[in-house]
Amino acid sequence: MANRDRVETQLFGVMRILVIIGLLVVTLFPFYYSVLLSLRPLDAVLQDPGALLPTDVDLGSYASVLSSAAAGGQGFGVFMANSAAVALGTVALTLAIALPGAYAISRLRFFGSRQISVLFLAVYLFPAILLAVPLFVFFTRIGLRGSLVGLGIVYVSQIVAVSIYMLRNYFDTVPVSLEEAAAIDGCSRLGIMWRISLPLAKPAIIANALFIFMIAWNEFLFALLFLVEERDRWTVSLGISQLAGSIEVPDTVLMAGSVIVTLPIVILFFASERLLTEGLTAGAEKG
Amino acid sequence: MSAETGVGAGPAIPETPPAEPGPGRSRGVLARADARAGLALISPTLIIVLVMVVLPILWTVLLAFQRLRLLNLRTTGLFGNFTLNNFDNVFGSGAFWSSLGTTVAYSVLGTAGAIGLGLVAALALRRPFPGRNLVRAAMLLPYVAPIVAATFAWKTMLNPQFGVANYWGTRLLGWDAPIAFVSEGRPVSLFGLELGIPTALLTVIVFEAWRSFPFAFLFLTARLQAVPGTLEEAALVDGATVSQRFRHVLLPQLLPTIAVLAVLRFIWTFNSFDDIYLLTGGGAGTEVISVSVFNSLTARGDIGGAAAQALVLAAILAVLVGLYLWKLSPREEQS
Numbered sequence: 001m002a003n004r005d006r007v008e009t010q011l012f013g014v015m016r017i018l019v020i021i022g023l024l025v026v027t028l029f030p031f032y033y034s035v036l037l038s039l040r041p042l043d044a045v046l047q048d049p050g051a052l053l054p055t056d057v058d059l060g061s062y063a064s065v066l067s068s069a070a071a072g073g074q075g076f077g078v079f080m081a082n083s084a085a086v087a088l089g090t091v092a093l094t095l096a097i098a099l100p101g102a103y104a105i106s107r108l109r110f111f112g113s114r115q116i117s118v119l120f121l122a123v124y125l126f127p128a129i130l131l132a133v134p135l136f137v138f139f140t141r142i143g144l145r146g147s148l149v150g151l152g153i154v155y156v157s158q159i160v161a162v163s164i165y166m167l168r169n170y171f172d173t174v175p176v177s178l179e180e181a182a183a184i185d186g187c188s189r190l191g192i193m194w195r196i197s198l199p200l201a202k203p204a205i206i207a208n209a210l211f212i213f214m215i216a217w218n219e220f221l222f223a224l225l226f227l228v229e230e231r232d233r234w235t236v237s238l239g240i241s242q243l244a245g246s247i248e249v250p251d252t253v254l255m256a257g258s259v260i261v262t263l264p265i266v267i268l269f270f271a272s273e274r275l276l277t278e279g280l281t282a283g284a285e286k287g
Numbered sequence: 288m289s290a291e292t293g294v295g296a297g298p299a300i301p302e303t304p305p306a307e308p309g310p311g312r313s314r315g316v317l318a319r320a321d322a323r324a325g326l327a328l329i330s331p332t333l334i335i336v337l338v339m340v341v342l343p344i345l346w347t348v349l350l351a352f353q354r355l356r357l358l359n360l361r362t363t364g365l366f367g368n369f370t371l372n373n374f375d376n377v378f379g380s381g382a383f384w385s386s387l388g389t390t391v392a393y394s395v396l397g398t399a400g401a402i403g404l405g406l407v408a409a410l411a412l413r414r415p416f417p418g419r420n421l422v423r424a425a426m427l428l429p430y431v432a433p434i435v436a437a438t439f440a441w442k443t444m445l446n447p448q449f450g451v452a453n454y455w456g457t458r459l460l461g462w463d464a465p466i467a468f469v470s471e472g473r474p475v476s477l478f479g480l481e482l483g484i485p486t487a488l489l490t491v492i493v494f495e496a497w498r499s500f501p502f503a504f505l506f507l508t509a510r511l512q513a514v515p516g517t518l519e520e521a522a523l524v525d526g527a528t529v530s531q532r533f534r535h536v537l538l539p540q541l542l543p544t545i546a547v548l549a550v551l552r553f554i555w556t557f558n559s560f561d562d563i564y565l566l567t568g569g570g571a572g573t574e575v576i577s578v579s580v581f582n583s584l585t586a587r588g589d590i591g592g593a594a595a596q597a598l599v600l601a602a603i604l605a606v607l608v609g610l611y612l613w614k615l616s617p618r619e620e621q622s
Contacts, residue, residue, distance in 0.1 A: 005529075009528075023426060028425055030437065031428060046448075049449040098332060101331070104324070105325075108325030113325065119341075126608070129577040130598075132580065133584055133597050189324045217433065225585070269424070
């Protein structure tokens with residue numbers, strides 16, 4: 001028995017190291033490969049597809065992808081601005097309506113609040129493609145298809161439920177006694193929310209804002225449905241997907257665009273990994 | 288009673304039991320003021336969800352029973368002639384059933400792959416080592432990276448002409464010819480074993496496992512941290528080996544989490560559109576229902592047909608979500 005234990009301990013000890021190295025290679029290699037390709041000129045890639053290190057670093061792809069269409073580039077600068085506008089607008093609007101909502105669901109007892117919670121959970125679990133048909137038809141009809149504002153509103157409506165769910169979990173951990181103390185000192189309900197609960201929930205709000213930003217920045221389906229006909233309003237994701245596979249735009253140039261769209265997410269993520277990880281698993285402790 | 292105690296559906300915190308109803312009227316006045324404030328604060332959310340999510344879903348039902356095309360959209364009223372034609376077309380065509388089969392295969396295998404990989408990663412990274420936090424952060428990259436960037440990187444890697452996978456595959460692994468990973472519709476045969484799954488479908492399943500395993504990894508890591516150390520110590524004292532400790536101590540602790548993960552991931556994979564659309568465009572035997580809805584809507588302009596397919600997808604999902612709410616989250620009410 002002791003023998004089997006020793007064998008297993010050693011075996012799993014070695015396997016553990018191999019697994020960690022394997023996982024690192026598998027998760028990181030596609031991103032490394034993207035950066036690598038974006039730094040190599042297209043003919044170098046075609047001549048030597050298997051190279052795993054950049055031989056001579058060439059930033060031409062980045063210049064080409066970022067410069068405006070008039071200057072012969074791909075105009076990703078405009079796409080970046082569009083993506084940023086939609087994502088930041090979505091963050092601001094979602095927080096503006098989700099914060100009071102989450103506070104109400106966590107703290108106040110009112111008629112129907114339980115049903116509302118269930119409704120939000122259902123919205124969170126239901127598929128985007130189900131909404132694609134009616135929203136596409138509706139926005140075509142009222143002429144808002146092709147507008148960034150319309151897209152932002154769609155994002156808000158889909159994210160607000162999960163945002164409330166995450167924020168509510170945090171409000172639940174703020175002791176009620178703090179609020180009661182403020183109430184005794186004569187603070188109104190709104191005053192309590194503004195002066196006590198929101199400042200205490202600041203870390204959760206920041207995590208939530210980052211989470212919303214990432215969803216809106218990464219979103220693809222609705223951007224494709226709403227904006228595909230208007231090149232000036234494309235987001236970066238849409239730009240890459242639409243130009244991929246065309247003969248005029250080399251893949252190395254698009255790879256530079258791909259790195260550019262990933263970079264803000266990676267920076268945000270590593271700057272706030274702790275906060276985000278907690279946000280992503282909010283509710284895991286209950287399961 | 289239940290309407291009052293169940294409010295918020297949130298777990299009450301142990302230190303702060305709900306305030307006892309105070310004597311007399313003042314409590315009632317406060318409670319009513321709270322109820323008004325609550326409704327006022329939740330109403331913006333409620334309005335946007337009702338207008339942008341609930342109403343459109345109800346409208347999908349209407350659309351599914353009409354013969355509506357994108358071309359005559361502007362001239363058709365909200366309540367046109369109702370017909371069952373769309374559903375006839377959906378259920379009567381072999382295409383729908385084959386995409387349903389593809390969707391199920393994709394969801395089951397993708398979910399199993401993601402959870403399996405996540406479990407392996409969570410176990411491997413359980414004990415501390417130098418640089419563990421960085422490795423953990425790296426594990427999450429596939430999940431947080433923009434889907435378009437991730438699929439584009441994969442597509443380029445797997446490209447038959449200049450992709451790195453085929454370059455090294457033909458040189459080191461002895462492949463006879465480059466493999467068209469995302470456009471090959473013939474079944475895979477691995478070591479002479481017929482798998483019955485098209486190459487392209489296997490590619491998107493592997494991609495799905497790669498993309499989603501961090502989600503399972505996060506949940507399982509959180510759960511592993513909550514397993515009391517004394518359990519394993521006791522098993523160790525009793526002479527249990529590593530694999531026995533996993534099988535008889537850890538796994539039973541993890542199973543409820545794995546069950547929740549399986550349901551959640553299955554639901555999301557069942558609906559997923561982006562990954563397959565971006566990798567294969569739905570070709571080569573990978574047309575899942577959501578991609579088929581999209582193609583009906585945009586390529587064929589068949590609004591009624593798209594709505595009918597989406598509705599069938601939603602009905603299947605409603606059953607799954609219902610099962611999830613009924614089976615797996617009663618804990619919320621107990622606490």
